[in-house]
Amino acid sequence: MADDKKFAGFICTGCGIGxxxxxxxxxxxxxxxxxxxxxxQHEMLCSKEGVQLIRDTIDNDGATHVMIAACSRRAKVExxxxxxxxxxxxxxxxxxxxxxxxxxxxxxxxxxxxxxYIRMACAEVKYMNKPKMSGEQALNKTIxxxxxxxxxxxxxxxxxxxxxxxxxxxxTGALGGWAAKWHKRIPGRAAADGVANGTxxxxxxxxxxxxxxxxxxxxxxxxxxxxxxxxxxxxSGAPGRFSxxxxxxxxxxxxxNFGAIVQASGWKEFDPSAIPSLGSSNADVVSNVELxxxxxxxxxxxxxxxxxxxxxxxxxxxxxxxxASTAEGHLPYHSGIGDLIAIxxxxxxxxxxxxxxxxxxxxxxxxxxxxxxEDFYRSGQQQMVIFSKGQVxxxxxxxNGATVNFRDLILDEDVALQADLVVLDLGMVPNSGPDPYxxxxxxxxxxxxxKTADNSARETAVTIDSILNLDYRQGxxxxxxxxxxxxxxxxxxPYETRRTGIYAAGPVRRPMDIKQAQDDATGAAMKAIQxxxxxxxxxxxxxxxxxxxxxxxxxxxxxxxxxxxxxxxFGAINEDEKRYPQFNESxxxxxxxxxxxxxxxxxSFENYxxxxxxxQIKAVDMPDEFSEKPRILxxxxxxxxxPALDQAAMSGQEISPWARIVPVRCLGSVxxxxxxxxxxxxxxxxxxxxxQRGEDYQCHxxxxxxxxxxxxxxxxxxxSTLNLEPExxxxxxxxxxxxxxxxxxxxxxxEVVEKVGMSPFKF
Amino acid sequence: xxxxxxxxIEKYRNSFLSEVEANVEEGEWVKxxxxxxxxxxxxxxxxxxxxxxxKIFMMIRAGKRxxxxxxxxxxxxTSCYNCIVRCPRELPITHIMHGLxxxxxxxxxxxxxxxxxxxxxLFWNNLMKKGRVNELKLGISLYFMNGFGEGVKTSLKxxxxxxxxxxxxxxxxxxxxxxxxxKDLSGFQKVIKKAQELEDARLAKHGG
Ligand code: SF4
Ligand code: SF4
Ligand code: SF4
Ligand code: SF4
Numbered sequence: 001m002a003d004d005k006k007f008a009g010f011i012c013t014g015c016g017i018g019x020x021x022x023x024x025x026x027x028x029x030x031x032x033x034x035x036x037x038x039x040x041q042h043e044m045l046c047s048k049e050g051v052q053l054i055r056d057t058i059d060n061d062g063a064t065h066v067m068i069a070a071c072s073r074r075a076k077v078e079x080x081x082x083x084x085x086x087x088x089x090x091x092x093x094x095x096x097x098x099x100x101x102x103x104x105x106x107x108x109x110x111x112x113x114x115x116x117y118i119r120m121a122c123a124e125v126k127y128m129n130k131p132k133m134s135g136e137q138a139l140n141k142t143i144x145x146x147x148x149x150x151x152x153x154x155x156x157x158x159x160x161x162x163x164x165x166x167x168x169x170x171x172t173g174a175l176g177g178w179a180a181k182w183h184k185r186i187p188g189r190a191a192a193d194g195v196a197n198g199t200x201x202x203x204x205x206x207x208x209x210x211x212x213x214x215x216x217x218x219x220x221x222x223x224x225x226x227x228x229x230x231x232x233x234x235x236s237g238a239p240g241r242f243s244x245x246x247x248x249x250x251x252x253x254x255x256x257n258f259g260a261i262v263q264a265s266g267w268k269e270f271d272p273s274a275i276p277s278l279g280s281s282n283a284d285v286v287s288n289v290e291l292x293x294x295x296x297x298x299x300x301x302x303x304x305x306x307x308x309x310x311x312x313x314x315x316x317x318x319x320x321x322x323x324a325s326t327a328e329g330h331l332p333y334h335s336g337i338g339d340l341i342a343i344x345x346x347x348x349x350x351x352x353x354x355x356x357x358x359x360x361x362x363x364x365x366x367x368x369x370x371x372x373x374e375d376f377y378r379s380g381q382q383q384m385v386i387f388s389k390g391q392v393x394x395x396x397x398x399x400n401g402a403t404v405n406f407r408d409l410i411l412d413e414d415v416a417l418q419a420d421l422v423v424l425d426l427g428m429v430p431n432s433g434p435d436p437y438x439x440x441x442x443x444x445x446x447x448x449x450x451k452t453a454d455n456s457a458r459e460t461a462v463t464i465d466s467i468l469n470l471d472y473r474q475g476x477x478x479x480x481x482x483x484x485x486x487x488x489x490x491x492x493x494p495y496e497t498r499r500t501g502i503y504a505a506g507p508v509r510r511p512m513d514i515k516q517a518q519d520d521a522t523g524a525a526m527k528a529i530q531x532x533x534x535x536x537x538x539x540x541x542x543x544x545x546x547x548x549x550x551x552x553x554x555x556x557x558x559x560x561x562x563x564x565x566x567x568x569x570f571g572a573i574n575e576d577e578k579r580y581p582q583f584n585e586s587x588x589x590x591x592x593x594x595x596x597x598x599x600x601x602x603x604s605f606e607n608y609x610x611x612x613x614x615x616q617i618k619a620v621d622m623p624d625e626f627s628e629k630p631r632i633l634x635x636x637x638x639x640x641x642x643p644a645l646d647q648a649a650m651s652g653q654e655i656s657p658w659a660r661i662v663p664v665r666c667l668g669s670v671x672x673x674x675x676x677x678x679x680x681x682x683x684x685x686x687x688x689x690x691x692q693r694g695e696d697y698q699c700h701x702x703x704x705x706x707x708x709x710x711x712x713x714x715x716x717x718x719x720s721t722l723n724l725e726p727e728x729x730x731x732x733x734x735x736x737x738x739x740x741x742x743x744x745x746x747x748x749x750x751e752v753v754e755k756v757g758m759s760p761f762k763f
Numbered sequence: 764x765x766x767x768x769x770x771x772i773e774k775y776r777n778s779f780l781s782e783v784e785a786n787v788e789e790g791e792w793v794k795x796x797x798x799x800x801x802x803x804x805x806x807x808x809x810x811x812x813x814x815x816x817x818k819i820f821m822m823i824r825a826g827k828r829x830x831x832x833x834x835x836x837x838x839x840x841t842s843c844y845n846c847i848v849r850c851p852r853e854l855p856i857t858h859i860m861h862g863l864x865x866x867x868x869x870x871x872x873x874x875x876x877x878x879x880x881x882x883x884x885l886f887w888n889n890l891m892k893k894g895r896v897n898e899l900k901l902g903i904s905l906y907f908m909n910g911f912g913e914g915v916k917t918s919l920k921x922x923x924x925x926x927x928x929x930x931x932x933x934x935x936x937x938x939x940x941x942x943x944x945x946k947d948l949s950g951f952q953k954v955i956k957k958a959q960e961l962e963d964a965r966l967a968k969h970g971g
Contacts, residue, residue: 197853199791356778378852381794384780386824389798410798410821 034122149177436475592669668704
C-alpha cells in the first residue's frame, strides 16, 4: 500500500510569502524533512495556472498526497479543492508572515516557524488517506413528521412542496393541534408602511382562524400520508435509513423507512393547580386556553362567564401567571407570547361584549414579539383595552366573578379589582420525551450508592411517554437543554438537535406562536431534506458539512471500555451483539470526541487521526534547552479559536514566534496521548483552545469542549509524574471574536515558560 | 361643585378614560400612552410636581378622577414641549396637560388659589375688554394678584425696568388710560360669544 502513495508539495510565494521567507529553504525542508517526492514553487498558487499545476501533478505524475504551503486552510477552499487526493495545508500567510513583524531580528524565528509548518503539513498528509464512502450510505427521500399540529402540518406541506414524500403521524384523531381550537389568531402582519401614530389608525386586528384550510391542504396532498390515532413505537437506524414503527391505538403496526425525521410534538398547558393563589379552582378564573373555547362557543355573540352564564362586563387578564419564577410549582421560564394572546383575547370582548366591557391587562413586562409586535399592542390600546403594570398578589373570590389583588407598580398602591371573569396567562410546556441524559447530569457528583438509589427513584417516578422510542444506546429521545426543551446549538445551527437527521421544530424547541412555528417548521423541513440527501452521499451535517470521512476503529485493540459510546455527544455509537462499539456513519457529526476519548487510541478517521496530529507534533524541529527558543504547542478548535487566530494575524496582531498551532476538529477530539507525547518530546508549554462549555455552551459539538475539560483536568497528575510544572498545560475557552485575546493567551504561556524555565525533555 | 361636574360623574360613572376621551382636548390620545416614562424623565419641572405626565395618564386609566382633575400638576406645565418631542408614541402631551387644566376649570374644580389658573383668568379678563392684551394693565394686575401690599412692593421693585421700557418706547404709559382696542371690537366679541356657545353646547351634550 505504502508504495502506492506519491507525495507532492506546493509552495506559494505570492501574497508576500516569497519576500518574507526563503522559499528555497522551504522547498529543501519539504523535500528533505517532509519527504515530498515532488516539490513545486508558484508565485500565485491559487491562480488558474497554479491550480492547474497541482491538477497536472495529480493527473500526470500520479500524486496521491498533496501538501499545499500557502494561506490558511480556511482561505481559498474552492481553489484548493482536490477531492481525489489526500491534502494538507501549511499556513504560511496568516500563520506566519502576517503573524510576525517584518524586521531583521524576527527574520530567523519567522523562517523557523515556516519551516516547522511545512514539516507539520508534510507529516500530516503522510498519515492521511483520501476519505472514501463507507458503503453504509443510503438515499431515502421520505421524511417522517411526528405531530399533526401547525408545526407538523407546515413541515409536511413544505417537504411535499419540495417533492419529497412525507408520513405525518398524529396521536389524536384529528389534525390541527391546539391551533384548530383557537377562536382567532394573533395577526401575522404589522401595520402597513406609513401608518403614523394615531388614535384611530389602521392597525392589525386578530385574524380569522384558517387552520382548517391547512388541514384540508394536508389531506389533499398526494405526497403526504397521514396516520391518525398513531404513535411512533420504535425508531432505529440512522439518517438515510431510519426505520420507524407507526402503531395505531388499536395496536396495528406499520413499519416504514425514512431519510430523516422532524419532531413537531408541540406543547401542553402549564398546570396551575399547585399555585392556589392563582385561584384557578374558581369557575370564573379561566386559563387563556379555556377562554378560547368560551369565545368560540359564543360565536360572534357575547362571551359568558362559566359560573352562571352571565354576560361578561368586566374581565381582568393576569399576565405571566406562575411563570418565570423559581418558586415551587411554578414554571421557571417565561413563555413569551402570553401578552400577544391577552391582547387578542381582550379584543374578543371589545368586539363581542361591547366597547364598554372593561378589559384590563395586568402585566409586569409587556412583550409582543413577532410580526405584528408593537402594532398589535397599539391596536389593543386603540380599542380602549387598559394596560396596567401590576404585580398580582392573588386572585380571590366571594360569590361569582373574582377579585384580583395587585400592586399597581406605576401608581405604587395596592388595588383590589373585581371582575366578572379572570383570565390567567399560563405558560407553554414542551411535549418532549424523557431526557436521555437527565440522570447523568443530575447525578454528577453523587456516589455510586446514591446513584443507584436515584435510579430506582426515577424508575418508580411518573414516566414520561417517549415520542420517538429510538433504539439508540443513549436513550429513547432527543437530548434536552433544560426545562424539557430540546438541545441545539442555538446560535449557529438552531435546528440541529443532538441526534443527527432528527430535527425538532415548533414549541418543543421554545415557546412560540403559530406564525413563528410555521417559520420554524419550514426551516426544519429544509434541514431534514438536506440530511436525507447528505446521508445518501455519506457526507456530514453541520458543522463539518460535506465531510466524507467517518470514524472507524480497530476491533482487535478495543477493550470495550465504552468511553466512545458514552462521550459521543450525538448518540452515534451503538453496541453490537459482542458489545463492541458500532459506529453509525450517518448519525456521526465527525467531531472526533470518540477518538479523543479512546484510551487505547484505536479510533480514527481517514483524514484525521491520532497520527495525523501526533506526527505533526513530533515533526516540529525541537531546538535544545540552551537555544532560548521555547516551543509552545497550541491546539486550537477549528470552529472558533483557529479562525480567531487567523483573524488576529489579518488585523496585524503578533503571535508568539514560539507557537506551533495545530487545528483540531473539536477540543473533544484531543487525545491525552498528544499532550503526553508533546511534553515528552520537549515542548515547553501547551495551550488548548476550545469553545465555551456548560449550559450556555458555544461548542459546535455541544459536549466536546466539556468532555475535553474533564479529560484535561487529570493532566496535572501526568505532568507531576514527569516532574513538570502543571501550569505548562492550560485549557482556555476562546470565542471567534477573541481576536486580541487569543494571541495574548499564547503570550501568557510564553511568560510562564520564562518563569518556570525550559522543558528538560529536549533531546 | 358645579352641576356640570355632577352630570359628568353621572355619565361616565366607571370610565374616566372615556370622559377624558370625549371632553378633553386631545384626550383620545391618553389610551395610547405606553407608560415608558420618557415624558416624566424629560420634563424639566416634573420633579417639582405631584404627578408627572406619565402618572397623570396612568391615573386617568385607573379612574382616579378627582385626584387628576383637582391636581395642581397640569397647571404647572410650562409648554416647553420637551415631552412631545420625545414621546415615542407621539402623544401631544403638552396639549393634553392644558386640555385637562381647561376641563377642570370648566367643571369648576380647580384647586383654590392655583397661581397659573389665577393668571390665566387675569389674562382672559384683560383680553376680553379690548380684544387685545393690554400689557401694562396685565402686568400691574399681576403685581396686585396677591393683595395690595405685595402689589406695591413688586411695583417699586420693577420701577426701574418700567422706566427703561418707557424710555426705549417698549411701553406706552398712556395705555393705562383705557388703552386701544382691536379695529372691530364688537365683531371680536361676537366671535368669542359664538365660540363660547359652541363649547358650552359640546360640554352640555357630554354632561347631559
Ligand atoms: S464522537 Fe463525534 S466523531 Fe465520534 S461517533 Fe460521535 S459524532 Fe462521530
Ligand atoms: S473508547 Fe476505544 S477501547 Fe473504548 S470501547 Fe470505544 S473503541 Fe473500544
Ligand atoms: S411641555 Fe409641560 S409636561 Fe411637557 S416637558 Fe414641558 S413642562 Fe413638562
Ligand atoms: S413619553 Fe409618551 S408613551 Fe411614554 S409615558 Fe410619556 S406619554 Fe406615555
